[in-house]
Amino acid sequence: MFPAFLTSLLLTSAAIPAAPTDWRTPFEKGNGNTTTTHAECIRYYQQLDTAYPEIQLREAGQTDSGRPLHEVVVSLDGDFEPASVRAKNRRVVFIQNGIHPGEPEGIDASMQLARDYVQKKELRQQLADVVLVIIPIYNVDGALNRNATTRTNQNGPESYGFRGNARNLDLNRDYIKQDSRNARAFAQLFQRWQPEIYVDTHTSNGADYQYTMTLIATQKDKLHPALSQYMQQRLLPALYGGMDKKKWYLTPYVDFEGRTPDARGLVGFLETPRYSTGYTTLFNTIGFVTETHMLKAYAPRVRATYDFLDLLIRQVHQDGAAIAQARTTAAQQTREQQQFALGWRLDTTQAEQFTFRGFAGKTKPSEVSGLPRLYYDRAAPYTKSIPYYNTFRPTTTVQRPRAYVLPQAWGEVVERLRLSGVQMRPLSADTIINGESYYIQDYKTASRPYEGHYLHSQVQVRPVQQPRPFLRGDYLIPLDQPAARYLIETLEPQATDSFFAWGFFDSVLQQKEHFSDYVFEDIAADLLRRRPELRVQLEAKKKQDPAFAASAAAQLDWVYRQSDHYEASHLRYPVLRVL
Structure with a gap:
């Protein structure tokens, strides 16, 4: 038998309940104006992982800082494998936070969201056929x-993180060129999950206005029509209406020409594939960028982000079948599509009217220069109808080839294609392939570097049908695959964010x-004696171009370029189009 005092002690100890776990996030424990650190964020998700079988935290690759990139998966039945989740016909909502760590609302909001969606019965129901994938902090560096x-x-x-990563790259310009390990890890993670909906959380700069949150939706004309129709007719109205009910009135991202937003109206944001939602659009994923307003207090910005993500998940749960049908249609039609747009231009003749809640833009003398300066008068709010220009027309299109052939020598391009899920077949033997080669006729190059590259633009090509030799191990890349649009927008040199534009083939x-x-x-x-027709062409060119006629060096170089001595590979784009 136990001594009486020991028995009493044991009974007393057993009667003391264990202290409840404090599930408040670092943000919730703070004063409303603090954000979690990277270490606190990962530690919090580790605690959720330990306590809840519906949550898994795991490493998803490396970053340039040498630290791992993490993913958090919230799945009610504990199935965390992408292929299995897709086989169960579940929709995937992919939330990425902290691409710019000085814009951390999504970081703090997602921590609360993951917790609430496993702890609250009403929220759990929204995940019956939806799986959440969260990147806690993308730009770990x-x-x-x-x-x-x-x-x-x-x-x-x-306090907060810095916009540039460990290599001073803006990761929201790195989705095609993938200079960072962060971007390469993201591409693999995105391709594994193939989400229906993608969200990238940000904080805006720019004008002052009444809204706490603005929204960039995938540009409607660049998105496949089936997905665009669903987004425009059902998803966006539900999100705008739901946020209105919560008093978080939404506006399209406040991008404008002129001094103030109401001067000439808002302009849609054309996200090319260098940006997150531009990249995800290439794979028929509907994308959103939330932009909370920089001048609003931090706590409301976090709350607005939380409420938007919550509304989005609810709508995906409600519209699961419609989303699946639209995406299936998009995938099938993309496989059959023959013409693809490579460049876009804003149609300024097309505008819709939008009720905008702003502040009057006024001027007063600058205390720095003494000259007039702009300021927004918060004592003079207005609500008025302004035009919103969001119709873009293709400027350059290309006919889809049957396949591309890419020499293995261009290993950096091969690696990026693999990371984005491209199916390639190495040639089993040296061979000659007939196809269409491009010769680069003209291009413009930026005078200053942009994200580590001197970008090319206004690319002009001359197509030539010719047989070309390829080696065993070079890659045949068929276009009959889900990555068809990605391939066209990266391997056609005229495209805005092609690998040629980024300098990979310089x-x-x-x-x-x-x-x-x-x-x-x-x-x-x-040569001119043996080919009299060449002499005729030379003389004609001299008559047409006085500067050419006055330059012996230019004429000699012209003859050289018509001869067999001139290298066939000069200015020839390495990728062959098989038609």
Whole structure:
């Protein structure tokens, strides 16, 4: 038997209930103007993972900081495998936070969201056929570079991460070029999950207005029509209406030309594939970028982000069948589509009217320069109808080839295609393939670097039908695959964010062999004697171009380029189009 005092002690101890777990996030424990650190964020998700079988935290690749990129999966039946989830016909909502860690609302809101969706019965029901995938902090590198000063325009939080990553890259320009390990890890994670809906959480800069949140939806004309119709007619009205009921009135992202938003109206944001939602659109995923307003207090910005994500999940749960049907249609029609747009232009003749809640833009003398400066008068709010221009027309289109052939020498491009789920078949033997080659006729190059590259634009090509030799191990890339649109917008050099535009093929732009003029003079004269039609072309060009006629060097170079001595690979784009 136990001694009496020990028995009493044991009974007393048993009667003391265990202290309840404090599930408040670091943000909720703070003063409303603080955001979690990277370490606190991951530790919180680890606690959720331990306590709830419906949540799993796992590493999803590396970042440039040397730290892992994490994913959090919330799945009611504990199924965390993408292929299995898709086989069960569940919709996937993919939320990415902290691409710019100085814009951390989504980081804090998602921590609360993951907790609430397993703890609250009413919210759990929304996940009956929906799986959440959350990147807690995408730019881990920038989150570790914490400060309180670089977000000059922003009203809180007290401290935050830095926009650039460990290589000073803006990761929201890196989805095609994938210079960062972060972007390469993201591509693999995105391709594994193939989500129906993608959300990238941000904080805006720019004008002052009454809204706490603005929204970028995938540009409707770039999205496949079946998905665009669902988004425009059902999803966006539900999101705008739901946020209105919560008094978080929404507006399209406040991008405008002119001094203030009401001067000429808002302009739709054309997200090319360098951006997150531009990349995800290539795979028939509906994308959103939430942009809370920089000048509003931090706590309402977090709450608005939470409410938007909650509304979105509810709507996906409600519309699961419609979303699946629209995406199936998009996938089937993309496989059959023959013409693809490579460039877009805003149609300024098309506008819809939108009721905008702004503040009057006024001027007063600057205390710095003494000259007039702009300010927004919060004592002068207005609600007025303004135009919203969001119709874009294709400027360049291309006929879909049957396949591309990519030499294995271009390993950086091969790697990026693989990361984005492209199906490629290496040639089993050296061979000759007939197809269409592009010769680069003209292009413009930026005078300053942009995200580590000198971007090319206004690319003009000359197509030539020709047989070309390829080696065993070079890649045949059929277009009959889900990545067809991605392939066209990366491998057609005229596309805005093609691999050519980003400089991955620049070495073909340099001539490797040349001639000494005093040696080639005799060879050129002999060539003109043997090919009199070439002499006729030369004389005609001299008559048309006085500067050419006055330059012996230009004429000799012209003859050289018509001869067999000129290298066939100069200015020839390496990728062959098989028609």
